[in-house]
Amino acid sequence: MTGPEHTDVTPRRKGLTRRQRRGLARGTQYAVFAAAVTALAVAADWGRLRNQFAQADIARQMFPDVITLALKNTVLYTLSGFVFGLVLGMVIALMRLSSVGPYRWLASVYIEIFRGLPALLIFIFVGVAVPLAFPGTEIPGGTYGKVALALGLVSAAYMAETIRAGIQAVPKGQLEAARSLGFSPARAMVSVIVPQAFRIILPPLTNELVLLFKDSSLVLFLGVTLQERELSKLGRDLASQTANSTPILVAGLCYLLVTVPLSLVVRRMESKAQEAVR
């Protein structure tokens, strides 16, 4: 503490003190929030919303199909697309880092095209153009194969960039140490660099999984059988059957059932990575 003579010369502004201003700022923010919530609550027609979206008996009829069929298919589509995309993305990332020019260009072109196109167009392309281009051939795995292909083509472009960034984030000394021990470039990449890169990019890769989970709804543009329906398609079908939107709400909640925990996992991984900075 300084002596009393210092407090005497402390410049005192007229008007609000720092503490008062802070209190006012916070109070204003709460007030705006409360006003917005109240306005929404008053303005919306909750009765009609409840009728259209929250019919308990319609929701009950959806079980167990919505879980055993639709959610299961959504998960399967997502995972198959993710695995295909991861493998393709890895290849493209390595091509991007290649010392061979044409590989680098090809990878760049792929990434720019598939990041620049809406996923919807890719699905239509896979559904229409691929059968046209290769008449008589079937994409293996039926609808699952097509979805894996479409989702994989889209996600590979994003994952390639993520993987490339991860590989480049591994310190240069790691490659030098591996090479000095006699690892060939390829073996050093597989045994030393890539395992470290994946640790770095686990959070963004999981985010990609969440995005794919939602994009799997685009499968309805491929045309699916009843048994191949996933959450969005089932929700829409049941909504038109029952002339009520409750199935949409239920399907939506099913998405959140998966995406929210995944997002939490990502957040935990990120804060853990922050702690582990050495």
Added chain:
Amino acid sequence: MSRPEIRVRALHKSFGADEVLRGIDLEVGRGEVVCVIGPSGSGKSTLLRCVNLLEEPTRGQVFVGDAELTDPDVDIDAVRRRIGMVFQQFNLFPHLTVAENLTLPQRRVLRRDKAEAARVAARNLARVGLSEKADAYPAALSGGQQQRVAIARALAMGPEVMLFDEPTSALDPELVGDVLAVMRMLADEGMTMMVVTHEMTFAREVADRVVFMDGGVIVEDGTPDQVIGAPRHARTRHFLSRLLDPATAAVRKEPPDRVGHGD
């Protein structure tokens, strides 16, 4: 000196327009310990990195044993197995435990089986006094311990030559001794060693020869007593006086012939 284990002939290295090595000739005999000293930017680390081709020489030749590393057709991975390298920043693999750091290169590069690799790893960890850290991850070790693991990792490959690139420069002063003790042990066992260092006491006591580099050339090459004890060249004397008593250094002009490349 017995038959040279390392031979460097007319070695030149440029980074762009920056000529870092300007004609180096150097031989290191089998079992000999050579310390390379010199101001930062003198090219000493680049020289060491050229010896296992982590840097590709612009001109000149490098031989280790009977293999010419600068021959474009040489199997560089095979030659590097005979050359251990220890880095200033340790460069342990952070995703592996200490033991795995030692076994992975043996398994993947030398194709040793699991039991053999584990046995060699345990023996070399014991040599550097870190047997009890086998299951720890590098991040849990002090810098001095990490560097000793890095030495053990290189030794586990059974090298004929060891290169040390400022192995103690990144360490807290109280941790330097343990690492130097391991290096001294290796020297006593007859390992051929090339050490870039600022540790004058180590150079004086352990080295068979000391090489002083400045401006990309070897200025002085002789026994520790000659080079450190009674340097003939003004540049060597200037460097040593700055190193041994940095507090006396005044703000003065750069010594002549300095190449401004960080190493």
